[in-house]
Amino acid sequence: MNYWLLKSEPDDFSISDLKALGKTGEGWNGVRNYQARNFMRDDMALGDLVLFYHSSCKAVGVVGIAKVVKTAYPDPTQFDPNSHYFDPKASHEVPRWFQVDIAFERALKRVPLAAMKANEKLAGLLLIKASRLSVMPVSAEHFAEIVAMSEAR
């Protein structure tokens, strides 16, 4: 079992939106960063747990837990000329971008970014170290610590 953190702008797609989709979940399309893609394509497995993070908003932080319900497959938006995520260099034969499906697992009391930054047990967390990455692995220890922080709030 691996643990992950995914960022989403709540104005665009929030934890409530994910909850509303139920067990089917959502295809995590639109990732256009190679490091993030590689994590999804090569390392994400069925049942992996995901910290759901709200970025670029007033209340940034971890707000829930999701689960990987489908492993990597080509992101269809790369083939759609009308999509914001269209990539003319991608083809069906050689897709460039991949996505997984995730589904709502449970909500958490929000753990703010500032609290995570202040927690020395979370030193080395990629969210802090590699702040521009939108899909990243989280160690089991860090995952448990963030959930504990939520429950202590």
Next chain:
DNA sequence: GCCAACGTTGGC
């Protein structure tokens, strides 16, 4: 809305 950080692109 500003700006720092940093990934990507393209000329050479």
Next chain:
DNA sequence: GCCAACGTTGGC
């Protein structure tokens, strides 16, 4: 293959 220019992310 280097690196400057550029575009994007994302916190504040």
